[in-house]
Amino acid sequence: MTELDKTYTAISVQALKRLPLYLNYLKSLDREKTKIISSPAIAKALGLNEVQVRKDLAAIKSGGRPRTGYLLEKLIGDLDTYLGYSNVNEAVLVGAGHLGRALISYQGFETYGLNIVVGFDVDETVVGTEICGKKVLPLEKLVSLCHRMHVNIGIIAVPAENAQEVCDLMVEAGILAIWNFAPAQLTVPAHILVQNENMASSLALLSKHLKKKMSKA
Numbered sequence: 001m002t003e004l005d006k007t008y009t010a011i012s013v014q015a016l017k018r019l020p021l022y023l024n025y026l027k028s029l030d031r032e033k034t035k036i037i038s039s040p041a042i043a044k045a046l047g048l049n050e051v052q053v054r055k056d057l058a059a060i061k062s063g064g065r066p067r068t069g070y071l072l073e074k075l076i077g078d079l080d081t082y083l084g085y086s087n088v089n090e091a092v093l094v095g096a097g098h099l100g101r102a103l104i105s106y107q108g109f110e111t112y113g114l115n116i117v118v119g120f121d122v123d124e125t126v127v128g129t130e131i132c133g134k135k136v137l138p139l140e141k142l143v144s145l146c147h148r149m150h151v152n153i154g155i156i157a158v159p160a161e162n163a164q165e166v167c168d169l170m171v172e173a174g175i176l177a178i179w180n181f182a183p184a185q186l187t188v189p190a191h192i193l194v195q196n197e198n199m200a201s202s203l204a205l206l207s208k209h210l211k212k213k214m215s216k217a
């Protein structure tokens with residue numbers, strides 16, 4: 001069982017990953033025209049199983065009857081709250097290279113309750129620069145800044161061979177959740193959650209799918 005599984009015992013990780021899909025879809029609807037939405041309608045729009053959608057939404061305890069419908073505005077509010085989008089969490093990012101710069105520059109994270117406040121790096125040509133108004137500071141300042149600003153989320157975008165040392169620094173800095181983009185298996189104390197963003201795994205699925213389709217052609 002992963003740390004993420006342990007954190008969400010009431011709802012499976014797979015269900016948790018579907019909740020943002022529901023929320024995006026619901027937010028795309030015209031709220032003047034649509035006041036009530038049913039789970040079959042959501043399932044149909046997203047190409048999902050109706051029972052699964054009903055179960056997922058039951059877990060977030062939004063009122064309403066699944067078949068007749070949920071009040072759209074309330075359901076959006078409940079999902080926002082459940083996913084923590086109503087509170088913005090501040091994060092720091094280490095490794096302001098190709099990926100790090102893209103992540104810092106992306107404005108959309110704020111919609112998901114994440115604000116990358118500052119970047120850190122060891123490269124002297126990068127330290128002291130700004131990316132979309134966010135400063136890149138020397139790595140030595142990570143621990144004191146995180147303690148001072150009570151930052152709980154750390155994003156790792158350094159090469160794999162440097163990821164563990166950065167992770168250790170984040171733990172020392174009081175970071176509680178780490179979003180790791182480096183292809184490295186990190187060792188952390190039990191109370192720290194690590195979410196690995198492994199693009200190689202996603203690509204493996206794509207290429208497997210492609211192989212299957214091509215062999216049938």
Ligand SMILES: NC(=O)c1ccc[n+]([C@@H]2O[C@H](COP(=O)([O-])OP(=O)(O)OC[C@H]3O[C@@H](n4cnc5c(N)ncnc54)[C@H](O)[C@@H]3O)[C@@H](O)[C@H]2O)c1
Pocket residue numbers: 094095096097098099100120121122123126139156157158159160162165166181182183199
């Ligand atoms: N670029 C992508 O599209 C991509 C995609 C998936 C995963 N990744 C992973 O993300 C990580 C970064 O990739 P990239 O392409 O941005 O690399 P990059 O070389 O462009 O950037 C890495 C940055 O990390 C900094 N750095 C190195 N050691 C450090 C340390 N100990 N502390 C602080 N900063 C340090 C470097 O100075 C550099 O600025 C890698 O692990 C890579 O495998 C990248």
